Amino acid sequence: xxxxxxxxxxxxxxxxxxxxxxxxxxxxxxxxxxxxxxxxxxxxxxxxxxxxxxxxxxxxxxxxxxxxxxxxxxxxxxxxxxxxxxxxxxxxxxxxxxxxxxxxxxxxxxxxxxxxxxxxxxxxxxxxxxxxxxxxxxxxxxxxxxxxxxxxxxxxxxxxxxxxxxxxxxxxxxxxxxxxxxxxxxxxxxxxxxxxxxxxxxxxxxxxxxxxxxxxxxxxxxxxxxxxxxxxxxxxxxxxxxxxxxxxxxxxxxxxxxxxxxxxxxxxxxxxxxxxxxxxxxxxxxxxxxxxxxxxxxxxxxxxxxxxxxxxxxxxxxxxxxxxxxxxxxxxxxxxxxxxxxxxxxxxxxxxxxxxxxxxxxxxxxxx
Amino acid sequence: xxxxxxxxxxxxxxxxxxxxxxxxxxxxxxxxxxxxxxxxxxxxxxxxxxxxxxxxxxxxxxxxxxxxxxxxxxxxxxxxxxxxxxxxxxxxxxxxxxxxxxxxxxxxxxxxxxxxxxxxxxxxxxxxxxxxxxxxxxxxxxxxxxxxxxxxxxxxxxxxxxxxxxxxxxxxxxxxxxxxxxxxxxxxxxxxxxxxxxxxxxxxxxxxxxxxxxxxxxxxxxxxxxxxxxxxxxxxxxxxxxxxxxxxxxxxxxxxxxxxxxxxxxxxxxxxxxxxxxxxxxxxxxxxxxxxxxxxxxxxxxxxxxxxxxxxxxxxxxxxxxxxxxxxxxxxxx
Numbered sequence: 001x002x003x004x005x006x007x008x009x010x011x012x013x014x015x016x017x018x019x020x021x022x023x024x025x026x027x028x029x030x031x032x033x034x035x036x037x038x039x040x041x042x043x044x045x046x047x048x049x050x051x052x053x054x055x056x057x058x059x060x061x062x063x064x065x066x067x068x069x070x071x072x073x074x075x076x077x078x079x080x081x082x083x084x085x086x087x088x089x090x091x092x093x094x095x096x097x098x099x100x101x102x103x104x105x106x107x108x109x110x111x112x113x114x115x116x117x118x119x120x121x122x123x124x125x126x127x128x129x130x131x132x133x134x135x136x137x138x139x140x141x142x143x144x145x146x147x148x149x150x151x152x153x154x155x156x157x158x159x160x161x162x163x164x165x166x167x168x169x170x171x172x173x174x175x176x177x178x179x180x181x182x183x184x185x186x187x188x189x190x191x192x193x194x195x196x197x198x199x200x201x202x203x204x205x206x207x208x209x210x211x212x213x214x215x216x217x218x219x220x221x222x223x224x225x226x227x228x229x230x231x232x233x234x235x236x237x238x239x240x241x242x243x244x245x246x247x248x249x250x251x252x253x254x255x256x257x258x259x260x261x262x263x264x265x266x267x268x269x270x271x272x273x274x275x276x277x278x279x280x281x282x283x284x285x286x287x288x289x290x291x292x293x294x295x296x297x298x299x300x301x302x303x304x305x306x307x308x309x310x311x312x313x314x315x316x317x318x319x320x321x322x323x324x325x326x327x328x329x330x331x332x333x334x335x336x337x338x339x340x341x342x343x344x345x346x347x348x349x350x351x352x353x354x355x356x357x358x359x360x361x362x363x364x365x366x367x368x
Numbered sequence: 369x370x371x372x373x374x375x376x377x378x379x380x381x382x383x384x385x386x387x388x389x390x391x392x393x394x395x396x397x398x399x400x401x402x403x404x405x406x407x408x409x410x411x412x413x414x415x416x417x418x419x420x421x422x423x424x425x426x427x428x429x430x431x432x433x434x435x436x437x438x439x440x441x442x443x444x445x446x447x448x449x450x451x452x453x454x455x456x457x458x459x460x461x462x463x464x465x466x467x468x469x470x471x472x473x474x475x476x477x478x479x480x481x482x483x484x485x486x487x488x489x490x491x492x493x494x495x496x497x498x499x500x501x502x503x504x505x506x507x508x509x510x511x512x513x514x515x516x517x518x519x520x521x522x523x524x525x526x527x528x529x530x531x532x533x534x535x536x537x538x539x540x541x542x543x544x545x546x547x548x549x550x551x552x553x554x555x556x557x558x559x560x561x562x563x564x565x566x567x568x569x570x571x572x573x574x575x576x577x578x579x580x581x582x583x584x585x586x587x588x589x590x591x592x593x594x595x596x597x598x599x600x601x602x603x604x605x606x607x608x609x610x611x612x613x614x615x616x617x618x619x620x621x622x623x624x625x626x627x628x629x630x631x632x633x634x635x636x637x638x639x640x641x642x643x644x645x646x647x648x649x650x651x652x653x654x655x656x657x658x659x660x661x662x663x664x665x666x667x668x669x670x671x672x673x674x675x676x677x678x679x680x681x682x683x684x685x686x687x688x689x690x691x692x693x694x695x696x697x698x699x700x701x702x
Binding site for chain 1: 454455465468469470471472473474475477478484487491649665666667668669670
């Protein structure tokens with residue numbers, strides 16, 4: 001039986017790069033055109049399709065015109081066109097058409113674009129179906145992206161042949177800061193992708209060290225759970241490694257939120273600052289467990305704003321625990337904090353112990 | 369595509385062994401049906417001891433220093449915390465991960481990749497095995513000096529192993545401290561400076577604390593390797609001349625690359641350079657034109673690569689290839 005696979009191409013993604021602009025969000029697209037930028041994603045799309053070997057097992061559902069249809073002609077694959085182009089923006093079209101595709105019964109959505117496109121797809125489909133993200137944008141920092149067009153084709157093949165799925169990060173990059181040469185990003189969400197870790201953006205496995213990212217997270221979770229003190233309130237930050245710890249305790253975890261655990265049981269879910277401070281009234285011994293955002297290493301100040309300076313001060317630096325898989329840490333220059341309170345950031349700077357495996361820790365520099 | 373790839377990915381020395389070494393190894397092939405003669409194994413031990421400036425009882429020889437590092441980790445990991453740096457020589461990391469009951473890695477961070485001595489000393493207040501490569505691979509950085517080593521000796525429960533695989537290029541060694549400090553061991557290899565990577569001769573200069581565990585560690589070495597090593601140590605000047613050439617080339621390559629804005633090149637005390645480049649998939653692009661370098665994306669953040677110093681011709685091919693790829697890359701980008 002043929003697998004139904006959707007394809008959406010962001011026709012303007014990546015054009016800023018060729019003319020030295022960092023991104024094509026908003027007005028930047030018009031500036032890119034004026035500067036003579038040429039589309040990047042059509043070729044990338046054709047590259048992906050040309051590398052797929054099990055084409056006979058796929059039916060494509062494509063967005064109209066330059067958002068898909070135009071690039072699949074000649075790809076030797078049957079396709080149907082879904083939706084209409086003509087919304088206020090490419091982002092609107094992307095969101096609407098991807099929703100329509102999901103409603104049409106696609107099992108996997110392939111999209112070509114950058115971090116902005118990934119956010120649009122996340123807004124539209126969340127984790128209803130898995131995706132294969134093809135890097136075509138100027139800013140491609142989210143770990144959800146495949147490393148290349150060829151890798152994307154391999155991921156599609158793997159999905160067709162049946163594979164399990166994992167969650168990978170979608171980042172929200174501050175484009176103005178990026179233009180000024182700063183990488184300011186926050187965790188935006190997670191998308192499901194076929195579990196072929198070595199093909200994912202910046203996610204090469206440490207060669208020679210056996211296991212997969214899922215297994216490493218389980219290792220970290222097992223050790224962390226073993227070391228947990230029943231008299232302590234644990235606040236678990238966002239991220240899949242923290243979710244693995246919650247799984248180890250058999251409690252539910254909000255992937256993007258902050259949850260509280262005491263005596264191995266959930267005592268608060270998706271907490272805001274007020275909720276956290278209210279718990280502090282009851283629990284005197286507290287610890288925060290965090291994991292860095294891939295790519296830039298922020299442990300505080302991006303994607304976990306609920307950990308306000310007030311909350312952090314009431315926990316104390318020594319009670320902040322960091323967990324991350326070795327491959328994630330290896331790809332970071334350092335850990336970073338940006339709580340909005342410079343004195344606190346300075347206090348948090350220095351070295352922190354990061355649990356990277358079972359009874360395995362790494363001392364990593366924290367910068368602000 | 370060139371017929372034979374230029375290998376700048378394994379930190380080998382591009383200059384072949386001397387004619388005498390090759391001839392000696394060749395002759396030994398006639399007796400390949402025989403094990404190495406114990407007297408000759410003993411002779412190598414003596415030559416290594418003289419070369420290292422210690423009595424023979426402090427030397428342990430082995431086919432490859434990575435085997436010795438693995439054996440040390442295997443022997444001492446029970447009941448001891450293992451402390452290493454990250455990034456580090458990969459077989460050390462691998463063995464530590466496999467055998468450690470408790471493992472602490474101290475992360476070396478760009479841009480300086482320095483080892484914070486206080487952080488290191490804080491880790492030594494319980495029985496532990498500390499393993500540090502000096503110079504570090506892949507950064508090429510010297511991480512330890514005599515002052516830090518002296519402070520480490522104050523921690524009596526710590527066993528210290530310094531991997532000096534690239535000692536001949538750095539000129540920095542702690543081998544002279546081994547007799548006075550029983551907890552110190554130095555691992556070395558003849559793979560690199562002696563141009564004997566294919567012979568796989570490693571050795572260790574050990575303090576008394578290691579005697580018990582390694583007194584029975586009497587490794588037979590393959591005949592060609594044994595006789596090649598003996599011949600190489602009989603005339604170390606050949607090696608020294610090659611080391612001087614490698615160092616001169618290293619500085620020439622550093623200068624050539626340092627003028628190129630698309631790459632950040634780090635100072636090195638070994639026979640390789642650490643680079644950070646903006647060019648995506650540079651390892652693949654160089655491989656396409658027949659130049660092999662080492663991809664560090666599993667050890668450091670994106671863009672870090674390691675390139676071994678080859679002979680002048682190999683290095684020129686690398687510099688030219690890199691520059692050409694940079695040119696194409698900037699045209700594509702802008």
